[in-house]
Amino acid sequence: MNPVAIVGTGQTRHARARDDASQAELVREAAARALEDAAIEPRDIDAVVIANMELFEGRAWPELWVGEAAFAAGKPCVKVATGGTSGTSGCIAGIHQVASGLFDIVLVVGFEKHSEGHTQTGMTLTDPYWDRAVASGAVGNFALSVSQYMAERGTTERQAAQVAVKARRNAARNPYAHLQMPALTVEEVLASKPLAHPLRMLDMCPQSDGACAIVVASGTRARKLNPRPAWVRAAATRHEQPFIGDIERRLATMRTLREAAREAYAGAGIGNPLKELDVAEIYEPVSYAELAWYEALGFCEEGQAGRLIEEGVTEMGGELPVNPSGGVLSTNPVGASGVIRVAEAALQIHGRGGERQVDGVRTALATGYGVYAWADAIVLADRP
Amino acid sequence: MSAPVHVALEMDQSWRYAAPAAMARFCAGLKERRIEALRCGGCGRRYLPPRPVCGNCHLPLADWVPVADEGRLEAWTVVHVPILDPRTGRMREAPYGMGLVRLDGADTTLNHFLAQSDPARLAIGQRVRAVWREQLAGAIDDIRHFEVLA
Amino acid sequence: MSAGALRRPVYVSGIGESRPVPRDPRAIPEMVLEAVQAAYADARCAHTDIDAVVTASVDLLDGLTASNIAVTEVVDAVMKPETRISSEGLAAALHAAAQIASGAYDAVLVVAHAKTSMADYQGLTRWALDPIHVQPLGADFLACAGLQAAMLADGDPGAERRWAKVAAERRRAGNGTFLIPSSVEEILLSPVIAAPLREGMCAPLGDAACAVVLTAGSAAVRLTGVGWDLDSHALGERDLRRWDGLRRAFARACAVAGMDPRGMPIDLVEPSCFYPHEEEMFRAATAIGERAELSPDGGLFAGTAPVVAGLSRFAAAARGVRAGRAKRALAHGAWGPAGQGQAVAILQAGA
Structure with a gap:
């Protein structure tokens, strides 16, 4: 693929309900910040990609209404929607559009405003002949696979709670993050309300209102727009069969995340991800998922994920900090969550991470997760 | 700062979903307490729910094979929060057990309710059996739930 | 290399359709499978030859959360990259062309599907309009088209008969399965549904799926020009009598194809016109004269489905080029109220 880099990022303050802003205004808030970060004007944008799961707001073709807020009026603009991976797949769509030669600068904006719709209703329109009759919801579905994972790997509830605590501790250093629980303890996670055995309230991501944007630029433009562009070394996607069973x-x-990561590492020339990656922003809707993803992403051998969290390997200051932003566990506007992963990974390479900056980041991973097992993996680096 | 203004819009939509031919046959079988899966001619995988093609081989499926109403519990949870039942619009009562069951004769697993909702009495590997309703309507919840066999 | 060109050539290798019908009794995946199998057969390719998939569908039309879940297996996206461009089928094809030009993939399957028979389509389109200022008024896409037609008909007493004639002519050429009036007089007697538009003037909407295989490897039809555009949403901010978005999309497509938009030698035009006044707006925006053949199979007036329309026009244009009826063809797609979203593809013969 032709050289492409992320040169600017911007996001809203995320919260349970952003009553102060419409969906379009959230989009504008993130888009304007991304433009400011890249020091470009709206006229510099050649095309726009919107990422959103419109059923959560009860909308159709949401790009029609919010496109203008993303500076898209009179410009090429389409919308990407692939469940939880909407944001990462939207970023990859913007990356492909720049790499195609069609555009020099593409703005990708993901957003969700859960408070304006009914997310649970939006998620129940599953297969009408099967899943609607025997539904257990997003939490119950996840809990099923957690039971298998725990049985096979010997993962403990305490290890998962440590992931939940790490996420919220990191979020406390991120001024945009939704959940702010800097002093959360493992005991508090273990004492929180049971949702679907063994998942508890504090093991889960919240629902957030928010938006996030990235500016994707061609190789020639990237060098002029950012002293440390986040170059896209590789991007891979895998989708999976439709029923949970x-x-x-x-x-x-x-297997999807495993394969996507394998392809992305091969494309980026990464042999040992734990050693060669400097930071990772991964899409972990549940504490246990982060542990499972450590293994799928090759950070450790199967069964060793619990040790990684116990030994602080993925903490700030550890060998491979995972989710300095606080992750999906702290902030989850679904259509934006994938864009946030990519933006936060890029931010670390730009060296603009503020209090959540990891020292000397040269290579970063961002991943997306959606539906039952759809996956994206993107490797960014400080060199093309 | 003035108070936020909310525009209230209520959505009331309905859709007519056509049943895929394979699903229609499967549902007709349920009315006679018969469970059938579709076997892929490429990889041999026996699919529940039935569907038009094997996603791995992209081959059309037409080879029906019988499946028992007993199998192995491959995953389980107990749901504590009531969730919306999309067919009735009401909340489903909690807690309830939920499992992935690999029926004898199928390769994929079936997500369904469990009679048992005490975590201490559920374990992967348990044998489970379908408990059918008295009145059969030709839908997957003609099976009320699965019970753990002693 | 500066922006505005495809870095790799892109070809159309296969086309497949599940033709529009008023009500397809099959489920969405079955309808889609017919189109995908036909496209693979046409491209003489196996599923292992396809690197990636781009789908086009809209959740609210299908009544499904992430409606691409329901088709993942039939569109051959298991363990492959799939991108859903939930805007319009032609926009999905143009994005697939960008994927190939980027070097990411060599062969991409594009699939669009919709079943308007499942629900109240116009009622659903209300949920696409500005929920603060427009949706509470009860407007839908049809009302927006009516407003546009009314502005065009103002001071033009011949418009109604002329539009009826456009619809009648197109229908005579088509062999659709829709029972719709096809004579000018019948059309002028059909009920007014959004003044001045009458029911008989409009493209009848039904159920359809379309699939196209795009490749980096050479085939009989080459995709040389791509352009798309999103106009302002508020109807009051646009001059509704003109499709400025189409003018921009067309200019971009010509630039990518390395051609002058004035005097473009196009022999075949396949516009996505759901209403007859749109055909006049299409001609004005693209300055395509009477010389080019326009919708020889009746276009959308013979029956169509939203989201699928633009990709089906792409398929029709590619068939025309492949059959030697045209050296260069234009396909057009549109979505949103009064054509807010616009997409253009330019197809040419050979390598």
């Missing part, structure tokens, strides 16, 4: 031991195997 189709996927063999989902969390324990996660």
Whole structure:
């Protein structure tokens, strides 16, 4: 693929309900910040990609209404919607559009305003002949695969709670993050309300209102717009079969993320991700998922994820900090969540991470997760 | 700062979903307490729910094979929060057990309710059996739930 | 290399359709599978030859959360990259062309599908309009088209009969399965549905799926020009009598194809016109004269489905080029109220 880099990022303050802003205003807030970060004007944008799961707001073709807020009026603009991976797939769409030669600068904006719709209703329009009759919701579905993962790997509830605590501790250093719980303890996570055994309230991501944007630029423009562009070294996507029962031991195997990561590492020349990556922003809707993803992403051998969290390997200051932003566990506007992963990974390479900056980041990973097992993996670096 | 203004819009939509031919046959079988899966001629995988093609081989599926109403519990949870039942619009009562069951004769697993909702009495590997309703309507919840066999 | 060109050539290798019908009794995946299998057969390719998939569908039309879940297996996206461009089918094809030009993939399957028979389509389009200022008024896409037609008909007493004639002519050429009036007089007697538009003037909407295989490897039809555009949403901010968005999309497509938009030698035009006044707006925006053949199979007036329309026009244009009826063809797609979203593809013969 032709050289492409992320040169600017911007996001809103995320919260349970952003009553002060419409969906379009959230989009504008993030887009304007990304433009400011890249020091470009609206006229510099050649095309726009919007990412959103419109059923959560009860909308159709949301780009029609919010496109203008993303500076898209009179410009090429389409919308990407692939469930939880909407944001990462939207970023990859923007990357492909720049690499195609069609555009020099593409703005990607992901957003969700859960408070303006009914997310649970939006998620129940599953297969009308099967899943609607025997539904257990997003939390219940996840809990099923957690039971398999725990049984196979010997993962403990305490290890998962440590992931939840790490996420919220990191979020406290991120002024945009939704949940602010700097002093959260493992005991508090373990004492929180049971949702679906063994998942508890504080093991789960919240629902947030928010938006996030990135500026993607061609190789020649990138060098002029940012002293440290975040170059796209590789991007890979894998989708999976449609029913939850189709996927063999989902969390324990996660063949989609495994394959996407393998392809992305090969493209980026990464042999040992734990050593060669400097930071990772991964899409972990549940504490246990982060542990499963450590293994699928090759950070450790199967069964060793618990040790990684116990030994602080993925903490700030550890060998490979995972989710300095606080992750999806702290902030989850679904259509934006994937864009946030990519933006936060890019931010670390730009060296603009403020209090959540990891020292000397040269190579960063961002991943997306959606539906039952759809996955994206993107490797960014300080060199093309 | 003035108070936020909310525009209230209520959505009331309905859709007519056509049943895929394979699903229609499967549902007709349920009315006679018969469970059938579709076997892929490429990889041999026996699929529940039935569907038009094997996603791995992209081959059309037409080879029906019988499946038992007993199998192995491959995953389980107990749901504590009531969730919306999309067919009734009401909340489903909690807690309830939920499992992935690999029926004897199928390769994929079936997500369904469990009679048991005590975590201490559920374990992966348990044998489970379908408990059918008295009145059969030709839908997957003609099976009320699965019970753990002693 | 400066922006505005495809870095790699892109070809159309296969086309497949599940032709529009008023009500397809099959489920969405079955309808889509017919189109995908036909496209693979046409491209003489196996599923292992396809690197990636781009789909086009809209959740609210299908009544499904992430409606691409329901088609993942039939569109052959298991363990492959799939991108859903939930805007319009032609926009999805143009994005797939960008993927190939980027060097990311060599062969991409593009699939669009919709079943308007499942629900109240116009009622659903209300949920696409500005929910603060417009949706509470009860407007839908049809009302927006009516406003546009009314502005064009103002001071033009011949408009109604002329539009009826456009619809009648197109329908005579088509062999659609829709029971719709096809004579000018019948059309002028059909009920007014959004003044001045009458029911008989409009493209009838039904159920359809379309699939196209795009490749980096050479084939009989080459995709040389791509352009798309999103105009302002508020109807009051646009001059509704003109499709400025189409003018921009067309200019971009010509620039990518390395051609002068004035005097473009196009022999075949396949516009996405759901209403007859749109055909006049299409001609004005693209300055395509009477010389080019326009919708020889009746276009959308013979029956169509939203989201699928633009990709089906792309398929029709590619068939025309492949059959030697045209050296260069234009396909057009549109979505949103009064054509807010616009997409243009330029197809040419050979390598």
